[in-house]
Amino acid sequence: MFEIDPDGPLATSPVHAHAIVDDAWESHRGELFNFLRYSTRDEAAAEDLLQETFLRLTTEVSAGRVPLQLRAWLYRVASNLVTSRGRRRTTVLRWMRQHAGAEARHDPVESPETTLLRRERTSDLDAVLGALPADARMALLLSGEGFTGLEIATAIGRSHAATRTLLSRTRVQLRLELERREAAE
Amino acid sequence: MNAVHHDYLELAAAAIDFELTTDERSRLERHLETCDACRRRVPAIRADDRAIAALPRFILSPAGMERLRPTHPRAMRLRPPTLRLVLIAGLIALLAVSAVGVGAALIREMERRLLAIPQVLPTTEVTTNPTPAPSPTEMGDGWRLVGEPAGMANAEIGAVAVSEQRGVVVAGCVEVSAASCGDAVIWRSDDGVSWAAPRILPVGGEPLIRVPDVAMATGDRILVAGQAESAGRPRVVVWSSADEASWIRAPHDASFDSARIVQIIEFDGRFVAVGSGDFGEPSGFRAWTSVDGTTWTSAAGPAVVDESFPIGMIASGPNELLAWGSPASVGPAGTRWWASGDGRTWANVDEPAGLEGATVVRIDETEAGLVASGTMGDPVSPSTRQWERLSASAPWTESEPSIGSPVEPVGAVRRVLDVGPGTVAMGMLEADDFVTAIWYRGPGETAWRLAAEISGGEPIDLFQQPSNPGRLFMFVRNDSGVTVLWTGAVDWQP
Numbered sequence: 001m002f003e004i005d006p007d008g009p010l011a012t013s014p015v016h017a018h019a020i021v022d023d024a025w026e027s028h029r030g031e032l033f034n035f036l037r038y039s040t041r042d043e044a045a046a047e048d049l050l051q052e053t054f055l056r057l058t059t060e061v062s063a064g065r066v067p068l069q070l071r072a073w074l075y076r077v078a079s080n081l082v083t084s085r086g087r088r089r090t091t092v093l094r095w096m097r098q099h100a101g102a103e104a105r106h107d108p109v110e111s112p113e114t115t116l117l118r119r120e121r122t123s124d125l126d127a128v129l130g131a132l133p134a135d136a137r138m139a140l141l142l143s144g145e146g147f148t149g150l151e152i153a154t155a156i157g158r159s160h161a162a163t164r165t166l167l168s169r170t171r172v173q174l175r176l177e178l179e180r181r182e183a184a185e
Numbered sequence: 186m187n188a189v190h191h192d193y194l195e196l197a198a199a200a201i202d203f204e205l206t207t208d209e210r211s212r213l214e215r216h217l218e219t220c221d222a223c224r225r226r227v228p229a230i231r232a233d234d235r236a237i238a239a240l241p242r243f244i245l246s247p248a249g250m251e252r253l254r255p256t257h258p259r260a261m262r263l264r265p266p267t268l269r270l271v272l273i274a275g276l277i278a279l280l281a282v283s284a285v286g287v288g289a290a291l292i293r294e295m296e297r298r299l300l301a302i303p304q305v306l307p308t309t310e311v312t313t314n315p316t317p318a319p320s321p322t323e324m325g326d327g328w329r330l331v332g333e334p335a336g337m338a339n340a341e342i343g344a345v346a347v348s349e350q351r352g353v354v355v356a357g358c359v360e361v362s363a364a365s366c367g368d369a370v371i372w373r374s375d376d377g378v379s380w381a382a383p384r385i386l387p388v389g390g391e392p393l394i395r396v397p398d399v400a401m402a403t404g405d406r407i408l409v410a411g412q413a414e415s416a417g418r419p420r421v422v423v424w425s426s427a428d429e430a431s432w433i434r435a436p437h438d439a440s441f442d443s444a445r446i447v448q449i450i451e452f453d454g455r456f457v458a459v460g461s462g463d464f465g466e467p468s469g470f471r472a473w474t475s476v477d478g479t480t481w482t483s484a485a486g487p488a489v490v491d492e493s494f495p496i497g498m499i500a501s502g503p504n505e506l507l508a509w510g511s512p513a514s515v516g517p518a519g520t521r522w523w524a525s526g527d528g529r530t531w532a533n534v535d536e537p538a539g540l541e542g543a544t545v546v547r548i549d550e551t552e553a554g555l556v557a558s559g560t561m562g563d564p565v566s567p568s569t570r571q572w573e574r575l576s577a578s579a580p581w582t583e584s585e586p587s588i589g590s591p592v593e594p595v596g597a598v599r600r601v602l603d604v605g606p607g608t609v610a611m612g613m614l615e616a617d618d619f620v621t622a623i624w625y626r627g628p629g630e631t632a633w634r635l636a637a638e639i640s641g642g643e644p645i646d647l648f649q650q651p652s653n654p655g656r657l658f659m660f661v662r663n664d665s666g667v668t669v670l671w672t673g674a675v676d677w678q679p
Contacts, residue, residue: 021255022254022255025254025255026640027640029245029250029253030242030244030245030663033243033244033245034242034243034244037243038240038243043243046243047245047249047253050245050253051253051255054253054255055255057255058255125233125236125237125240126240129237140234140237141237143201143202143234143237143238144234144237144238144240145238146238148202149202149203152202160203163202164199164202164203167198167199167201167202167203168195168196168198168199168202169195169198171195171198171201171230171233171234172191172194172195172198172230174233175194175226175229175230175233178233179229
């Protein structure tokens with residue numbers, strides 16, 4: 001792991017910047033991809049946004065601005081990218097997203113039986129999450145990644161109070177919708 | 186549901202991510218005391234939160250990983266959308282054509298796979314101590330990735346128990362997802378390398394809502410505990426086995442309702458379990474005893490009943506059980522303590538001398554005495570600490586800072602083991618980044634040394650090979666969410 005100098009901007013050498021980005025990639029690519037995949041419901045978009053997130057990190061680090069809270073910074077950038085993408089996405093992309101949501105998950109060691117069971121058990125939650133507005137879904141996913149309410153507020157660019165309202169309403173909405181689906185089965 | 190109930194549910198939901206004010210908490214508690222519907226829904230809202238956190242992980246494909254790597258020359262160019270559309274269309278067509286063939290191949294592969302771990306691979310991700318200090322003792326060879334034990338890769342490991350007679354027993358859950366634990370299973374191994382086919386634990390039709398996370402093994406019995414749901418409420422489930430093949434679920438006791446067990450130990454000829462009430466959040470001290478591991482009796486609780494709940498227990502002396510826990514899920518740092526002479530009657534006790542103000546997370550028993558791990562300071566940014574008690578009458582004293590880390594002795598410790606004349610600890614060096622770390626203290630040494638770091642993984646547990654205690658194994662959940670096994674040998678050399 002790299003020690004990040006807390007004493008202001010660094011005169012980051014290309015080699016140092018390369019190493020910091022590489023280290024961040026090794027440490028956070030998996031969780032960020034998972035977050036982006038659930039947030040966008042689109043594998044190709046998740047890959048693009050993951051790449052974009054790390055390109056921005058490369059730019060920042062190369063300019064000597066090494067984020068002190070690297071993980072939180074990466075999630076914040078990724079969240080912003082998801083929001084931006086949501087604002088500009090087209091009908092075609094929405095169609096692709098819906099179909100991407102039905103794709104089998106990447107798991108080379110998962111057996112067919114396991115996949116079937118997993119789909120059955122997660123499909124309701126997955127479907128309800130997918131139907132939520134993008135910002136509400138992102139907030140829940142960030143919470144699932146262990147971020148605090150304040151950190152989520154920073155990441156999605158809302159006030160503390162607005163984020164609290166968004167999260168609590170969404171959680172209740174999610175619960176009631178899951179109950180409705182269970183009752184309908 | 187009317188708006189009043191809706192508001193209280195939102196208040197309960199807000200408590201997951203934000204701290205409620207005292208007034209909000211009081212109002213919520215008062216409402217839940219009188220409203221059955223909300224009382225049932227609040228745990229479900231919390232369970233939804235856990236289910237989101239436990240959703241299956243999407244894994245970046247190896248090809249994607251390489252292509253998107255920021256330092257990859259091609260990664261500097263984003264793929265044109267048009268090209269991507271063409272590629273996706275082609276891929277979908279290819280997938281459709283090959284689906285049948287792939288399915289058949291997967292089934293053939295399943296039939297072929299053995300429940301054995303691949304041979305030991307060369308070290309690939311371990312960074313040995315970056316700041317080695319002059320050491321009178323070397324720990325032995327480095328840590329190597331063994332691989333993904335078949336059947337465990339996508340499972341959630343809840344607990345590991347080792348005994349000379351029973352070997353290694355791993356309790357866990359396959360298919361952890363929105364429905365929480367799918368099937369609770371037991372894996373067993375004599376050597377940590379070859380694993381028997383998993384045994385599914387009987388649940389009697391009740392869905393499991395918690396991965397079995399308590400396991401203990403004695404000469405003649407293995408016990409596992411978890412939590413199932415019945416009529417919308419969590420309840421304790423205990424399984425026992427005398428032969429590892431057949432498992433009995435303990436008959437239900439009324440005290441198991443709305444409760445969970447956090448630890449079971451064998452003490453003075455009986456099994457003693459401690460845990461808490463569970464009303465969406467752990468609350469209150471509970472304990473049970475059993476002579477045979479099958480029939481359990483609720484113990485008499487402490488005189489002071491509050492929201493504090495135990496998180497661990499240890500036999501701190503020949504005639505004393507000590508349990509410790511947290512005052513509340515959200516609250517000031519510190520630790521509550523309970524003691525018992527026989528496990529059947531418990532009482533609140535004061536903080537042990539030397540642990541004043543400490544938040545103790547776990548205590549391990551070693552040859553040299555007890556080792557406590559926890560934190561001190563501001564609950565928002567606490568620093569990890571370790572303390573030791575060398576004899577039952579001695580006070581706890583803080584451990585020496587580790588070599589190369591002048592501030593903190595070690596990181597967040599998950600397990601401390603006696604390994605021959607020395608001690609080895611495993612845990613997380615930096616909680617945010619999930620860096621699994623191994624520390625050791627050689628024979629006669631008082632300071633910890635960092636032996637190895639494994640990046641990109643969350644430590645699960647550390648155990649010794651029953652026939653060769655110098656061979657250690659460690660379960661780690663890697664950053665793709667896959668359970669992998671590492672191994673290292675300890676050979677204390679002067």
